[in-house]
Amino acid sequence: MFEIIDTATTNVLTAMIYSVPVWMMLALLHFVITHPIAQQTKPELLVPACKPEQPGEPTAEVAELLPMESESNSTPPIAAPVECAPVDWRLWRVADLRQKAVRGAFAIKSRQGSRMLKRRALIDQYERAMAT
Numbered sequence: 001m002f003e004i005i006d007t008a009t010t011n012v013l014t015a016m017i018y019s020v021p022v023w024m025m026l027a028l029l030h031f032v033i034t035h036p037i038a039q040q041t042k043p044e045l046l047v048p049a050c051k052p053e054q055p056g057e058p059t060a061e062v063a064e065l066l067p068m069e070s071e072s073n074s075t076p077p078i079a080a081p082v083e084c085a086p087v088d089w090r091l092w093r094v095a096d097l098r099q100k101a102v103r104g105a106f107a108i109k110s111r112q113g114s115r116m117l118k119r120r121a122l123i124d125q126y127e128r129a130m131a132t
Contacts, residue, residue: 087130089123097122106130 096102097119098110106129110117117125 087126092123094119094122097126 098116102108103110106126108122108125108129110122112121
């Protein structure tokens with residue numbers, strides 16, 4: 001009698017241990033099949049459109065953001081306005097102008113030979129880079 005109970009208990013425990021991966025695989029498969037697929041939409045790219053300055057108007061205007069692609073979305077894009085204003089170089093320190101990340105964006109050199117460039121020379125390089 002105890003042999004039958006021992007054998008049954010061993011078989012039940014063995015089945016429980018070795019069937020866990022099978023049940024997990026079936027549960028994952030069931031989840032994948034029955035779960036609704038979320039519709040992914042690509043974000044709409046926005047391009048700032050600055051108006052040219054007219055005499056008598058303020059120098060800094062808020063630009064309108066225009067979509068690059070015309071897609072039929074029910075909700076309009078939400079974006080912050082972009083201000084087209086000249087750079088106030090008084091706010092920039094020489095250390096900020098010499099930062100590698102900032103210089104790398106405009107391909108600016110911080111040295112001329114073995115000398116470090118002065119603030120005015122750095123600003124001139126930035127202005128030339130932004131003009132192009």
